[in-house]
Amino acid sequence: MTDTNHSLFARGQRVIPGGVNSPVRAFRSVGGTPYFVARGEGARVTDVEGRTFIDLVQSYGAVIAGHAHPRLVEAIRAAAADGTSFGAPTPREVLLAEAIAERVPSCEKVRMVNSGTEATMSVIRVARGATGRSRILKFAGNYHGHSDGLLVAGGTAMASLGIPASAGVTPSAVADTVVAPYNVVPRLTESFAAVIVEPIAANMGLVAPQPGFLEGLRAECDRVGALLIFDEVITGFRVARGGAQELFGVRPDLTAFGKIIGGGLPVGAFGGRAELMDELAPLGPVYQAGTLSGNPLATAAGLAVLDLLDDDAYALLSSRAARLAASFESAFSSAGLTALVPRVATLTGLFFGDPAPVDYESACATDEATYAAFFHALLDEGVAIAPGAYEVMFCGLAHDDDVILAIDAAAHSAAAVVANSSGA
Numbered sequence: 001m002t003d004t005n006h007s008l009f010a011r012g013q014r015v016i017p018g019g020v021n022s023p024v025r026a027f028r029s030v031g032g033t034p035y036f037v038a039r040g041e042g043a044r045v046t047d048v049e050g051r052t053f054i055d056l057v058q059s060y061g062a063v064i065a066g067h068a069h070p071r072l073v074e075a076i077r078a079a080a081a082d083g084t085s086f087g088a089p090t091p092r093e094v095l096l097a098e099a100i101a102e103r104v105p106s107c108e109k110v111r112m113v114n115s116g117t118e119a120t121m122s123v124i125r126v127a128r129g130a131t132g133r134s135r136i137l138k139f140a141g142n143y144h145g146h147s148d149g150l151l152v153a154g155g156t157a158m159a160s161l162g163i164p165a166s167a168g169v170t171p172s173a174v175a176d177t178v179v180a181p182y183n184v185v186p187r188l189t190e191s192f193a194a195v196i197v198e199p200i201a202a203n204m205g206l207v208a209p210q211p212g213f214l215e216g217l218r219a220e221c222d223r224v225g226a227l228l229i230f231d232e233v234i235t236g237f238r239v240a241r242g243g244a245q246e247l248f249g250v251r252p253d254l255t256a257f258g259k260i261i262g263g264g265l266p267v268g269a270f271g272g273r274a275e276l277m278d279e280l281a282p283l284g285p286v287y288q289a290g291t292l293s294g295n296p297l298a299t300a301a302g303l304a305v306l307d308l309l310d311d312d313a314y315a316l317l318s319s320r321a322a323r324l325a326a327s328f329e330s331a332f333s334s335a336g337l338t339a340l341v342p343r344v345a346t347l348t349g350l351f352f353g354d355p356a357p358v359d360y361e362s363a364c365a366t367d368e369a370t371y372a373a374f375f376h377a378l379l380d381e382g383v384a385i386a387p388g389a390y391e392v393m394f395c396g397l398a399h400d401d402d403v404i405l406a407i408d409a410a411a412h413s414a415a416a417v418v419a420n421s422s423g424a
């Protein structure tokens, strides 16, 4: 008997909690059975039942060149043939650190890790070690991975599953974490080691920084001697060659990366001013390590993807995101659905409500039931968006004109289906 999505999900649920290795994949907030991907190519994925979808999930932003891009496949294949991990430095670690530092000038030095979670966790440790201070400030609805001290008001699946704070995180682990509303410059004191922010919030739907917000954070951090950390795990190498810090012209002290720089392999990185990064062992007293960090396959994939992303690529990605947003907007307005399609550079969001959200509270006003209905209607039309209302849509190099036209048609049909069934 061949596998179906149903049979695999049933088997998975017996041996994997919820049948998934990351909560949002389980379809809990949209209902139904997840599709199990058998393979992907370019803008499309094919499930185990042979159905093909245009994919706007793109591994939640880890993939930008499209699935199984030939240059990435070849780079990974060649790297694998030379051995997968050594516990000694390898040449591509130097090349990737140089490539990151060249694109993001605030990162004079870079260290590789294995996920975005590790990057934000480690960068906070550097900030605390360098300042000798304990408290950090994060913004509600910003997600910085799942390390204990950052797992409060985290947006993404925490929002769609209604989990305000995680069980298993002790009060002492978050005692030094202060949560503030996004888009309001907080008043700091000299007890703060750092402020960590998603420079474009992309885990509570898509919420742009209001004019002056990031500049205000820079000034307030400088006033009290706290460090400014940009979490560019999504925005890095996606919204511009130099990330959100280039787009908005605000220079953070430290930056966390992930997703894109692994080309779909497990990777994170963090970087910043040399004297801060030199706090790390073996030079300094801040300990941080990793058996697989700087992995030969991941660095090969990362270098191959950065190589594809020149200024022309970002101009192309921005124009595609604009067309994608226009398509969804026109679909919603012709169907008479109340929905907004926020866009910042190459990122596009979906918000079922009005007015546009500016922070977590307003972002949580999205109509999740309509999102779920639209998700399924769109999937029926052959287009996959994330199975959670607080994610964004990821358009990549493979989403060419034909793909965008197909999405446009699917969005119009799906919006009409949702409008008819809700009697709008």
Ligand SMILES: *Cc1c(COP(=O)(O)O)cnc(C)c1O
Pocket: 114, 115, 116, 117, 118, 120, 143, 144, 145, 146, 198, 203, 231, 232, 233, 234, 258, 259, 267, 268
């Ligand atoms: C995805 C994400 C993370 C966590 O990265 P993982 O690789 O999933 O651990 C951190 N910060 C932001 C902004 C993210 O979107």
